[in-house]
Amino acid sequence: MLTKKNHNLLGWALSLPGIIFLGTFFVFPMAYAILISFFNWNLLGDKTFVGFDNYSFLITEDSVFKTTLWNTLYFSFFYLFGSLALALGTALIVQKPLRGVRVIRTMILTPLVIPMAITGIIWTLLYSPHGFINALLDTFGIQSQQWLYDSSLAMPAIILVSIWQSFGLYAIIYVTGLQQIPKELYEGMEIDGANTWQKFIHLTLPLLRPTTFFVVVLLIINSFKAFDQIWVMTKGGPGNATMTLVVYMYQKIFTSYGLATAASGILFIIVIILVFVQYYVMGREEK
Template identity: 75%
Template sequence: MLSLSKRNQNLTGWLFSLPAVIFLGGFFIFPMLYSLFISFFDWNLLGDKAFIGLSNYDFLLFKDSVFTTTLWNTVYFSLCYFFGSLILSLGTALIVQKALRGMRIIRTAILTPLVIPMAITGIIWTLLYSPSGFINTLLNMFGIEGQQWLYESSLAMPAIIVVSIWQTFGLYAIIFVTGLNQIPKDLYEGMDIDGAGGWKKFVHLTLPLLRPTTFFVVVLLVINSFKVFDQIWVMTQGGPGNATMTLVVYMYQKIFTSFGLATASSVALFIIVFCLVIFQYFIMGREDEKA
């Protein structure tokens, strides 16, 4: 009877899990495996597929200069977006966590960009960055010459990085605030009694106890930084030249000419992000488990 009851419990558990398994399999696992399969073919979505083995990967890594530029652009964007968002969101969380007058207004202002669709954000900032836009007008008021923000190769990517950080740092700030609120207040009171200053409390108390939250934010930042697309496509479409071409933009453009190359680049993107997340786990996650 016990064996039968346990078998029924297992069956019930699998039945309840079945919708989630079907959803994950149909919308995540199958597309990933199919992309890997298609990456070994030459196919433009029309006609028959021709098996070419690793030729797509060989072309991407050794023959396509645009892909090399795209890879460096993605790394450049990811590093700037990662550190900029991490520092700004943590600093913002430390400020908005305090119960000061007017803090609700500040919190609302921080979260407002999150509810604006990225396409709308891109259009707004394109107008702000235009030669006669608000930013150049403001610079001219202080005697500084305006710039062709989205039309110069050296300025286009930094301009997009600023937009990306502005759009999303509020999300990470809220996550940090949640982590900060979980730190017992009596620990800070104990350090106050010992005469510890604000910096000492931050380094020796806040940061160590915030490690699990920081690890979660770091993983989100890495994933989101490598899948950037909307703002680039709306504002520059990868230009000028290929100055703002990233992996996802490259994949989108290749879909209409060589679906095999597009899927091969998506596999490369998955491997890069997967390796980075695993690396972060061994650097940060394992230490948290030991602690």
């Protein structure tokens, strides 16, 4: 009975502090950002309305922005497939009841909890000319590289760091997915004489599809947000080799608010589309 009663006053009173905060620090700035993206607004404070000029400048004229979009796709693609392969491979093993896997599950999650800027610093040391990576290559007789100063190696180097940071999370999500597959299905296939590989291809992978789809959408969303490690390790360089959408936006804060917010507007549109794809897929899965 009680739960059916209306609590208009109490409901809004309890929600009020939350509404004020979320409104002031999320919704209003979002609207404000959209507004600013239609203005030519430099640091001296001159504001003129320019319509879609900022967007059209970024998309058609600014060659750096084109590089930026290309880099963001490059980063996303390899970050996605690298993480997916490593996370699934790890999950297939750490879901087994082996001695010590609980500790290992904790260890692979540890990179996720430390500040991303510090992650960037640790790996800058690993990649330095006198660092571990070059020493490792040296034992295989491969020549030392200037990882973060080489425009063709800097992006792969940053992708590896990003995979390192988060593959544990995706592996744990996969473990949850794997544990939901009924054991009887495997036993049935074993009776039919299927080997490990056949079980993986014909049973595990198809049944993991919802998990995979979910992990993929998460990976794409996260890849578009990457900033801290790139800023600490290369600041978008050398040249513009590691300049991604968010790094570009951050740099533009110091020259043009209009272009910075237009860049963030483009980021927002991409993320929103991906979030809707995620909700759509999740919703379908729950049915």
